[in-house]
Amino acid sequence: MSKREKQAIGQQILSAFRAAGAEEVAPDILLEAETLLDLYGEDIRARAYVTQDPIRGEMMLRPDFTVPVVQMHMANGAEPARYCYLGEVFRKQDHGETRPDHPRDNEYLQAGFELFARDPDADAEVFALFHQILAPLRLQASMGDMDLLMDAVRALPLSGARRAALLHHIWRPKRFARLLARFSAPTLTRSFPESDAPWTGLRSPDEMQARIDRLRTDAAEAPLAPQWVERLERLFTIRAPAPEALRQLRALAAEIPDIAEAVDRLERNLSALAARGIDVEAIHFDASHGRHTMEYYDGMTFSFAAAGHEDWPPVASGGRYDALAAVLGQARGRSIPAVGGVIRPGLVHELGGFE
Missing domain, CATH: 3.30.930.10 (Bira Bifunctional Protein; Domain 2)
Structure with a gap:
């Protein structure tokens, strides 16, 4: 070509x-x-x-x-x-x-x-x-909504630091899953004994002390309750024609009220598309769609494959x-x-x- x-x-x-x-x-x-x-x-x-x-x-x-x-x-x-x-x-x-058989x-x-x-x-x-x-x-038209997922993460009963870590890795599903698993289990106790030895390393003593303080605070946090993990996993795996996905999301919003606004917006978008003559039944909604796009997307995402x-x-x-x-x-x-x-x-x- x-x-x-x-x-x-x-x-x-x-x-x-x-x-x-x-x-x-x-x-x-x-x-x-x-x-x-x-x-x-x-x-x-x-x-x-x-x-x-x-x-x-x-x-x-x-x-x-x-x-x-x-x-x-x-x-x-x-x-x-x-x-x-x-x-x-x-x-x-x-x-x-090695060079693949069909390089892009x-x-x-x-x-x-x-x-x-x-x-x-x-x-x-x-x-x-x-x-x-x-x-x-x-x-095939597909659609997702990153704001929907981020609102669900922000709703988790976790410390601000843990929520920020999950939000940072939401576009990296494997890292996100590992973090979620760690935050759902009891934290291992770590010892930071006092020492008269001098600080060494690339970071300053203040930076290292701040890191130690964060680790101590994190170790004291209670694990995420299993029902929150289950709700999040259900949300991330919703895949269906857009109107059916909307029905599932509306039901899930009863358990995660913080996603209700994003669900309302999806409903408005689908109504606006239908008013433009688009068959919304033919649009595939994938709740995790945006996790595989550019990281700056923070609302509706779409693709045509x-x-x-x-x-x-x-x-x-x-x-x-x-x-x-x-x-x-x-x-x-x-x-x-x-x-x-x-x-x-x-x-x-x-x-x-x-x-």
């Missing part, structure tokens, strides 16, 4: 985004690594290409478009605003010592749409736009990222809700395009 063919598909998608009122933008390819590391954490190093500049310091080839688009909007954007773009992103896809591209084309608006119908607008563009490909190509990434994906927009706008005293997504023109071409 030639780059020209991918670009042609990308231009078709871009035209549809422009027709939906989006302004086309072209963010930089080389970005300051510090900002991305602050937002994503050090885990991004395993997926991004990092280089050193003698003047600008550590730089990173663009791993996605969302951060530079948000930065651009916060600098001079009006409200509401719709942006679209087409360009390459760069990510390390394959890990290990480390450089690939993305066409994207980002909406900055306080309109409660924004989630439905973006999902419906992607649904309309991708309709000829007959893809090709049947029979389970080894492919989604043809399109996106979601809401209010917290990211708030963090990047903080220096300018700005904050606005945001939702967006991307389509991979290369995968659209492999499926035969839109014809």
Whole structure:
């Protein structure tokens, strides 16, 4: 497949985004690594290409478009605003010592749409736009909601430190499961005997003492009751057509009242999609869907996948990222809700395009 063919598909998608009122933008390819590391954490190093500049310091080839688009909007954007773009992103896809039989591209084309608006119908607008563009490909639409999961974690009767640790690892299911198991069992007693020996190590004495104090406090905390673990596991494993998932979530909200607001929002989104002519019965809701997306999504998440190509990434994906927009706008005293997504023109071409 030639780059020209991918670009042609990308231009078709871009035209549809422009027709939906989006302004086309072209963010930089080389970005300051510090900002991305602050937002994503050090885990991004395993997926991004990092280089050193003698003047600008550590730089990173663009791993996605969302951060530079948000930065651009916060600098001079009006409200509401719709942006679209087409360009390459760069990510390390394959890990290990041997090259896989079917390697994924480390450089690939993305066409994207980002909406900055306080309109409660924004989630439905973006999902419906992607649904309309991708309709000829007959893809499977899936949906989740990270706020639903985070509200459930915030409701756990745990210390603030333990809840923060679980929230930090909610996008890393294996680490999250290990932490949840540890917090559900009695804490092993650890001894920190007094000593006249000098402090040694990379951390300062104050930092090490603070760490010891946190461990002592954690050791005194009671384990999480089994019913809370069971409720959380039931929530994380809800997978069903969207209306049925809504029914299950409504029942679970009786046991976890803190998720009721997120469940109400899901119901409004589904009603808004149905009003736009979308068959919500055909949308697959997976409560854990957002745990496998970019870590900045903190509300609705969605993806469109090709049947029979389970080894492919989604043809399109996106979601809401209010917290990211708030963090990047903080220096300018700005904050606005945001939702967006991307389509991979290369995968659209492999499926035969839109014809």
